[in-house]
Amino acid sequence: MNIINFVQYFPDEESCEVYLKSYREKAGIRYKTCKSITKHYWFSTGKFFECSCCRRRSSLKSGTVMERSKLSLHVWMTAFMLMAATKKGFSCLEFQRQLGLCRYDTAFRLMHKIRVVMGKRDALYTLTDMVEMDEAYIGIATDKKVKENLKRGKGSQRKASVAVSAESIPLEDLETGKTSRFCGYYKMEVLGKVDGEHAEKFIKKNTSGEIVLFTDKNTAYEHIEDIVETHFTVISGKESTNDTLQWVHKAISNLKRKLLGINHMITYKYLQNYLNEFVYKLNRRYFGDRLFDRLIIAGIYPYVQ
Incomplete structure (x- = not known):
């Protein structure tokens, strides 16, 4: 409207x-x-x-x-x-x-x-079939005491880890034979820590059925074969960004641009709420009015x- x-x-x-x-x-x-x-x-x-x-x-x-x-x-x-x-x-x-x-x-x-x-x-919705997954690190605001204890330069800003996943369905043009990927629903959730326990919890909560999972070679995804049908890993780089993990990387890029341009001084307490708004609109990008x-x-x- x-x-x-x-x-x-x-x-x-x-x-x-x-x-x-x-x-x-x-x-x-x-x-x-x-x-x-x-x-x-x-x-x-x-x-x-x-x-x-x-x-x-x-x-x-x-x-x-x-x-x-x-x-x-x-x-x-x-x-x-x-x-x-x-x-x-x-x-x-x-x-x-x-x-x-x-x-x-x-x-x-x-x-x-x-x-x-x-x-x-x-x-209410879960991801199915073929799913891409990666993690993002979002800069968040810190109080004065925390800022005083942080070192200058690299690593001086406190960052929160966010799990990002997207349905990535392969499509093939019957006339030309070219393949592409169709993007379905997204999920984003703040993780307390990027490790195997938190990664498995996120996957169990936000996926259903037998899924094929695509991730990078982060050690957090080393032992998730028991909860997914198939697990493919790729080395993070230009090829994975443009092909295997293209949709999650695009979402991460747009999320950071949105948070930096509009929402300032985001605290850890409310970070999930900002992710809710971003993902809600992203999943309904074709709804229009x-x-x-x-x-x-x-x-x-x-x-x-």
């Missing part, structure tokens, strides 16, 4: 309430006591649902990422639109300006709440399994 359409569809708070009510009714209202979709009544005066069985009441925000938030629905809808409007996203300061929020902290927490539900939604609607669904039911 572009900005012009958003202004037409959501001019005020009432329009946002009607939109959210219709979406929640379409998916079904869930109550904690009934633990299932039941018949309900809508009270327009109080703007809440009531279960016909347990008589439990539920507001429009209950059970969503907006629960317990004092911000209006119009602000939340505008925030969803901004988060879905561009591929690269906004800095938190620009996000604050666009929403007209008084406090930077409010904008910061709002953005990260949306990034968390992005990660929850992507966690539908990205806003998909993000609304993720925000309304962030815990749907």
Whole structure:
């Protein structure tokens, strides 16, 4: 959804309430006591649902990422639109300006709440068939005490290790015989340490079925034959970048460019949230105007399994 359409569809708070009510009714209202979709009544005066069985009441925000938030629905809808409007996203300061929020902290927490539900939604999907995997090292902000203990020059910046994987499906042109690779879903996750234990945990969590895994010759991947069908290793270099591990390397390059250009002073605590946003948009790179609607669904039911 572009900005012009958003202004037409959501001019005020009432329009946002009607939109959210219709979406929640379409998916079904869930109550904690009934633990299932039941018949309900809508009270327009109080703007809440009531279960016909347990008589439990539920507001429009209950059970969503907006629960317990004092911000209006119009602000939340505008925030969803901004988060879905561009591929690269906004800095938190620009996000604050666009929403007209008084406090930077409010904008910061709002953005990260949306990034968390992005990660929850992507966690529902796993990688299959042929998968590329590599690790990236992202520079993160450090406090003054840590900076004083770090040496100058090489290695002076603290870095966090990130596991990056992508579905890489080989394709062949029947007329010319040329082969290429089609890129599917991506996964990115902060690793505590690049070793065999963490690598195996990442693979088990984010893949399913019998997969063929492509990696470099990092020692962390030496003993993963038991959890994958086939494991191919290549020497890191120009050939592997342009061929075997092309999609993960492109993703790593774009990720670093995005973080350096827009998001500054990223801390280790929130790094995974930034990865969630990047991967969520990357996996939906062909959605176009539908990205806003998909993000609304993720925000309304962030815990749907």
